[in-house]
Amino acid sequence: MLGTLSASAAFMGVAAACEVTLKSSDTHPEGYPTVEAVKYMGELLNESTDGRICVEVFHSAQLGEEKDTIEQTQLGVIDMNRVSLGPFNNLIEETKVFSLPYIFRSTEHMHKVVDGEIGDEVLEAFQDHNLVGLAYYDSGSRSFYNKQRPIASIEDVDGLKFRVMQSDIFVDMVDALGGNATPMPYGEVYSSIQTGVIDGAENNWPSFESSGHYEVAGYYTLDQHLIVPEVLVMSKASFEKLSDEDQAAIREAAKQSVGKMRELWAAREKASEEKVRAAGVEVITEIDKQPFIDSMKPVYEKHVTSDALKALVTRIQEVE
Known part of the structure; x- marks a missing residue:
């Protein structure tokens, strides 16, 4: 506790010396890769601005759950926010495509898409919603876990009640299964x-492990239905208060933090898997994914309706 108090006091001393201290929110706990990546971004930003700008990260949903913090960031109450793309699906149309089940063939495919022109275009779409898209972080591949039974086929999903993020796509995905x-x-x-x-x-x-959900859900099926990037955004109101030079410094520090996040993510993912397996959770790896993929046709038909979104899906699929 003394160490924590000392660290807090030290930060307050540094923050007090800054001209601008940006409050950043994250629902994940201390030590989680996204939390540490934003801290790293803050270090880079502080260095590049000669100590004028600091970033204070509020982890563990201290500032609220994602839906609430998105609204607060739009209003400028929170300056920065690391958020899953799912909650943006009903707000920013372009984010729907990144949230489609099986849209990405692998993590490497997702990286090529978000690191390129397509990723920049989607970040630009945040501007119309009082937000500035800064960078994409990883969230691994998402798979189902439950306490009732192993899921080895699509038939095993029948009737099970699953929590999903507040996104119509995710609701429709589970319903389709x-x-x-x-x-x-x-x-x-x-x-x-x-x-x-x-x-x-x-x-x-990592989320399955860090949340403790593995303690109450003993079956984890690696169906890997979603590889949805997470996003680091900034309040447009907070961003526009800064000089062009400082805005550029924020964008650059955010981009540089991506490599650090991916490095931390790979290590954390491995450690979390080892911990979950050691705890006795039954991990189901033998699964025929094709019926799962085939069942997503109505989800695509419902949510990919405009020519622009259809073109975006095609462009993503064409990325090698």
């Missing part, structure tokens, strides 16, 4: 599985 989708905040998932409100949820290895 024969399950029952229940949108709810991330922080309510553990108790909801424990008490039987839901049977399970879907997420990546």
